[in-house]
Every structure is written in structure tokens, then in C-alpha cells.
Amino acid sequence: MSDQQDEPKIVVDEDWKSRVRAEREAAKKAAAEAAADTQQASQSAADAASGQIPPASFEELISTFVVPALTAMGKLPDPVQGHPIVRPDLAQHYIDMLSVVEEKTKGNLTKDEAGMLDDLLHQLRMAFVTTRTEPEPPAKAESK
Secondary structure: OOHHHHOOOOOOOOHHHHHHHHHHHHHHHHHHHHHHHHHHHHHHHHHHHOOOOOOOOHHHHHHHHHHHHHHHEOOOOOOOOOOOOEOHHHHHHHHHHHHHHHHHHOOOOOHHHHHHHHHHHHHHHHHHHHHHHOOOOOOOOOOO
16 A cells, blocks of 8 residues: 555635635625615604605515614614613514514515515614623713
8 A cells, every 4th residue: 555545635625715705795785785774764764754754665664663673772862862772672572573574474575575674683683682782881970
């Protein structure tokens, strides 16, 4: 037997770099789409507040849960108080409501609608986890 047959053959997988690059680009694209959807939902809420009622659509239905969830996470200012208020229990409620919508409409949505709902739920859940792990700001000292 020769020495070359006894040595193990090492195979280097260089393709992993391109897979990681593609995954990162896909994640950036999904985050940008979710941000655009969130911005569209915020704009729809602003239009409704200014008296312009948008047409009824699936996107509007979803925005009725997304905007309050973002507000409850402190990502948007509270419309009454004028500044962000963090209410994790309320944020979780709105995320759960979107999950119910996803479950109940499964198989009845277009590919775009299902993708939008899935992306928004993912983004909201990630934002919720981030909100839960961020340290709470120190309480303001009340002056008498």
C-alpha cells in the first residue's frame, strides 16, 4: 500500500461563504420590506386620523393590529400621551391577535398577503423580544 491511500482526503467547502452572503441579503431585503409595510401601516393610521378613510383591504386589517403593537412596544409615540409608553402585555396581545388572523386565514390568502403577514409577524416578534431584553429607562424623579 502506498502512503497516499492511507491519508484522509480533506474536502474544503468554499460554497458556505456565498450561502451566508445570500442569507444576509435575503434578511436585509425582508427587513426592508417589513419596514416599508410598517411605514405604510403608520401612514394609513395617519390618514385615518386626518379624516381620510382608506379603502377596506387586508393590509388595512393587518395595520389595525400592527400600529397598536408598535405603540405598545414604545416604537411609536402614544397618541394620547404624545410620547412612547411601553406596555409589553398589550404588545403581546396584538401580536397574538395577528397570529390568530394568520391561523384562521391560512390557505385563503394570496401568496403576497401570506408573505406580508408572515414577515410582519416575524418583525413584530423580533421587536418584542428586543423590547423585552432592553433595560428599562430609569424612572423620572417626581418633583413636589
